[in-house]
Amino acid sequence: MIYQQTGMMIRQTSYSESSRIITILTESGEQVPLMARGFNKPKNQFITLRQGYLEALFTYNRFKGMGTLNDVDVTERYKNINGNFDVYTHASYILEVISRALEDDIAEPGFYRLLKKAFKLLDEGNSSFAVTSLVLVKMLPAYGGQLNLDSCAVCGRNDYKKYSHYSFKYHNVICYDCLTDETLERTIPVSNRVLYFALYLQSVKLDDVNSIKLSEDTGRQLLKFIEVMYEEYSGVFFRSRKLVDPQ
Template sequence: MLDRVEAIVIRTVDYGETNKIITLYTKERGKIGVMARGAKKPRSQLSAVSQPFIYGSFVIYKGSGLGTLNQGDTISSFRKIREDLTLAAYAMYIAEMVDKLTEENQRYLWLFDWLYLSLEKMASGADPEVITRIFEMKMLDVAGISPQLDQCVCCGSTETPVAFSIRFGGFICRSCLHRDEHAFPCSSQTVRLLRLFYEMNLHRLGNISLKKETKQELKQIIRAYYDEYSGVTLKSRRFLDQLERMDLGPNIDT
């Protein structure tokens, strides 16, 4: 049976001398894996469309096992991302998140749009680190590990939180700070941004510039939370962290 899907390539693995197994995140069916026969040959019609981050229309033959890619037409190559080491590292990280935190053939509401818009914003010049922090927050629902962001996770107070507790899974107020001595202190800016990123409609995302201190605070909290609750290890993370440490450019909060 032939099936046409709109998809983004999130992973590629060489298979034998000439073939590739590519993982597509599709608009219609969620994550699927397909065999791209001959895709490693330079003159193959499948060579161009089986590259990471390609957004295209794909025709797949679906049998009883792994599907076979019959045809692909590129809608957007995101060439700027694939030619820039830093952008490619961030894109690979979010693509690996999608791969590791989703189940095969299960469609997650809005996830295709989140992935596409994140790549499109990066390619258009938005800060890739900010886009990645937003994507991480959006993926918490997909992973089934959403934290308590509306009130103190310990007492239910709605006063402005002062810290984020990995142990209790959410913000804590000043009165409950003694309950977790390892909680991450949070500035009011970080509290606002964590809530904003979790709720944000990516279609409305404008230009957000953040100070390095704020970026680091967000990164520490989000990463520690994923480490505690997600149960996945992302190979792309180490290289991405190295690149982030090399970035010395000053930024300002908005």
């Protein structure tokens, strides 16, 4: 049966000297493995897939299992992402975070919408660290974690201007009025600005995000905080993270 579906290539692996097996994530959230014959040849109809990240209309034959790719019609080339190494590394990080959470035979259309939104924001020149943070915050529940940032774990107040620490003992934020030797156990200092933006990214609807503008310093701090949450609550480490911040 012949299919036509919009999607993005999320992984590829060599199959033979001339061919590759690619996996696309469709806009319906399905992973589709496809044999791309002649992919490795200098001149072939799939050469556009070797030119960086893109969204395309994929035409393929498939009955069960792996399909055979017939044609690729590009719909979005993401020129800024593919033309800027720093932005490209953030796109790679984002793709890894989303693709590793996918499960076989379970459609995740929300993951595709998040991927497309993130790539659009990156391509339009928004803060790379902030966009990557958006994806990590939205994907944290898929890795078994959850951010609790809306009120102090001790006094219950929700004045973010007073937040100063995140507690792994209480799994919540603590305001500076409630800091004691006991409440400081297993905490990390976090600026209230970073906590505010993390809460915003968690609660905002994806369709309402048209731009994210943060200074590079604040963006780096925000991403670092969320990565610490992943380390604590999921234990997952993403290889692409080293490209974004090799320190």
